[in-house]
Amino acid sequence: MQLTQKNIKNNNLLININKLNVFFNTPEGLLHVVKDVNFNVKKGTCLGVVGESGSGKTQTFFSITGLLAKNGYAEGEANFKNYNLITCDDKIRRGFLGKSIGFIFQDPMTSLTPHLKIGDQLAEIAIYHKKITKSEALQRAAEVMDVVKLPNNRDIINSYPHELSGGMKQRVMIAISLMCEPDLIIADEPTTALDVTTQAEILSIFNDLKNNLNIGLVLISHNIGVIAETSNQVLVMKNGQILENGNTHEVLTKPKNDYTKHLLSCIPPWIKN
Amino acid sequence: MIKFITKRILIAIPTLLIIIAFSFSMMRVAPGGPFTNERALPPEIEKNINAAYNLDKPVYEQFYIYMKNITRGDFGPSFKYKDFSVKELILNGLPVSVTLGLSAIIISLFLGSLLGIIAAINRNTIFDYSVMGVSLVGICVPSFVMAPLLSLFFSLYMGILPTSGWNNGNILNLILPITALSLPQIAIISRMMRASTIEVLNSNFIRTAKSKGLNESYIIRKHVIRASILPIVEYLAPASAGLMTGSIIIEQIFGLPGIGRYFVVGALQRDYTLVSGVLILYASLLILLILITDIVRAILDPRVKI
Numbered sequence: 001m002q003l004t005q006k007n008i009k010n011n012n013l014l015i016n017i018n019k020l021n022v023f024f025n026t027p028e029g030l031l032h033v034v035k036d037v038n039f040n041v042k043k044g045t046c047l048g049v050v051g052e053s054g055s056g057k058t059q060t061f062f063s064i065t066g067l068l069a070k071n072g073y074a075e076g077e078a079n080f081k082n083y084n085l086i087t088c089d090d091k092i093r094r095g096f097l098g099k100s101i102g103f104i105f106q107d108p109m110t111s112l113t114p115h116l117k118i119g120d121q122l123a124e125i126a127i128y129h130k131k132i133t134k135s136e137a138l139q140r141a142a143e144v145m146d147v148v149k150l151p152n153n154r155d156i157i158n159s160y161p162h163e164l165s166g167g168m169k170q171r172v173m174i175a176i177s178l179m180c181e182p183d184l185i186i187a188d189e190p191t192t193a194l195d196v197t198t199q200a201e202i203l204s205i206f207n208d209l210k211n212n213l214n215i216g217l218v219l220i221s222h223n224i225g226v227i228a229e230t231s232n233q234v235l236v237m238k239n240g241q242i243l244e245n246g247n248t249h250e251v252l253t254k255p256k257n258d259y260t261k262h263l264l265s266c267i268p269p270w271i272k273n
Numbered sequence: 274m275i276k277f278i279t280k281r282i283l284i285a286i287p288t289l290l291i292i293i294a295f296s297f298s299m300m301r302v303a304p305g306g307p308f309t310n311e312r313a314l315p316p317e318i319e320k321n322i323n324a325a326y327n328l329d330k331p332v333y334e335q336f337y338i339y340m341k342n343i344t345r346g347d348f349g350p351s352f353k354y355k356d357f358s359v360k361e362l363i364l365n366g367l368p369v370s371v372t373l374g375l376s377a378i379i380i381s382l383f384l385g386s387l388l389g390i391i392a393a394i395n396r397n398t399i400f401d402y403s404v405m406g407v408s409l410v411g412i413c414v415p416s417f418v419m420a421p422l423l424s425l426f427f428s429l430y431m432g433i434l435p436t437s438g439w440n441n442g443n444i445l446n447l448i449l450p451i452t453a454l455s456l457p458q459i460a461i462i463s464r465m466m467r468a469s470t471i472e473v474l475n476s477n478f479i480r481t482a483k484s485k486g487l488n489e490s491y492i493i494r495k496h497v498i499r500a501s502i503l504p505i506v507e508y509l510a511p512a513s514a515g516l517m518t519g520s521i522i523i524e525q526i527f528g529l530p531g532i533g534r535y536f537v538v539g540a541l542q543r544d545y546t547l548v549s550g551v552l553i554l555y556a557s558l559l560i561l562l563i564l565i566t567d568i569v570r571a572i573l574d575p576r577v578k579i
Contacts, residue, residue: 116496
């Protein structure tokens with residue numbers, strides 16, 4: 001595994017979100033789904049984002065990566081490598097996407113192009129961003145497949161998405177996001193569609209990425225258990241606002257906000273520890 | 274693959290047999306016969322004609338004779354076009370109809386999908402609205418209105434294209450009939466393509482492709498088209514079978530010697546052998562095209578196993 005360890009001090013700021021707002025134009029009028037959100041993500045740490053459905057946690061990160069639906073738009077700052085990702089040119093944002101920022105989606109079953117081989121879907125991102133040849137890209141693909149613990153990677157490279165299981169597809173998604181050695185990976189409910197065993201395996205891969213590769217990780221989930229296991233810092237969101245932002249251990253043991261207390265009370269006491 | 278094709282051809286044989294038997298019996302059940310006129314024929318003559326065409330024998334025996342001839346490639350004499358066998362009629366007309374139909378389907382596939390994709394990418398813009406508006410007109414205006422309008426404009430007013438005739442397949446003679454055949458198909462295909470492209474563009478795997486930072490034209494080429502063209506492939510088999518066996522309206526308006534008219538005229542005149550002949554042709558073409566469709570579909574979508 002030859003991922004270059006970027007020589008950056010720990011606790012180094014990776015992305016800074018400042019007064020971010022997201023709106024949607026709907027037939028019923030303007031919808032304000034993310035309201036004045038501020039937070040930071042540091043290298044080698046994991047930021048957990050929890051909240052119920054519709055709390056704006058996904059749209060926050062879609063707005064940063066330019067994946068908002070056509071009727072949506074964002075205002076504010078998302079400072080990443082001297083650029084504001086909200087206002088910068090589409091071309092500049094696309095240059096970061098896939099290369100410096102990896103995105104992993106909720107539903108691995110439908111997130112891979114059904115008519116392209118896994119190898120092509122892994123290789124294309126490196127061919128596109130790093131201008132390398134296909135054989136070099138496939139070699140790189142074999143490396144990242146080792147990182148995400150995909151077995152028999154020759155076979156997998158030549159298979160189509162429908163021939164893989166859900167857990168394998170999610171590993172492929174993670175492998176895709178790792179192809180260009182990103183600084184930041186945003187994982188939007190990466191384990192929601194998977195069974196508990198696979199979930200644990202995927203989370204251990206995330207822990208490895210954070211600790212060994214010094215990647216900044218954003219883990220969006222509605223499952224506090226998942227957040228507790230992986231993240232250093234946690235954001236609690238509701239109705240597009242951040243209710244609580246702090247060290248995971250502190251938030252989970254001494255919640256200040258009523259909603260966080262409420263969320264924590266949903267966990268059965270015998271699991272809590 | 275070879276196993277699949279052999280299997281499908283073997284299934285085609287009983288299918289064709291059923292179609293032939295069905296058309297044979299339907300024609301016999303229909304009142305009247307090929308030699309029924311307003312003025313009845315003298316009984317002796319009618320008897321002779323019936324004997325000459327084996328119409329005096331019981332129906333099952335007629336069917337047996339007909340099937341025996343078909344296996345030898347003989348579709349029998351036409352009852353109405355004297356001195357022509359059904360095979361001659363079809364072989365003379367088929368090249369005309371296939372030339373027109375095939376050109377029309379290729380043009381409409383190309384233009385229709387192109388317009389549909391561009392409309393889908395620029396949806397709810399002026400381009401989208403104009404393509405969809407024009408294509409709605411293309412679907413609604415029937416070919417017997419469109420074809421004379423085309424001749425009126427291009428042949429009579431502008432005088433640049435001939436109004437009618439085959440002229441041994443001269444390209445100038447083909448432009449108007451091919452255009453008239455293509456327009457409704459372009460309209461249908463562009464609307465289908467727009468709808469399926471929009472669906473694909475909204476799918477999760479396109480979101481993944483966008484999150485890879487790929488540019489839009491690359492995403493369209495590599496990730497969208499192969500998925501969005503599938504419904505068109507399904508539509509093409511029946512559409513091209515219909516176009517290649519000719520359209521009576523277009524062939525009549527442009528005076529083309531295709532086989533489209535035999536479908537209508539043959540049935541109206543109770544020309545038993547001609548109707549069966551064109552029906553066998555149409556059915557075999559359709560079976561062949563559906564087979565090709567299935568193969569193309571399996572190539573485009575690896576989830577389809579054949």
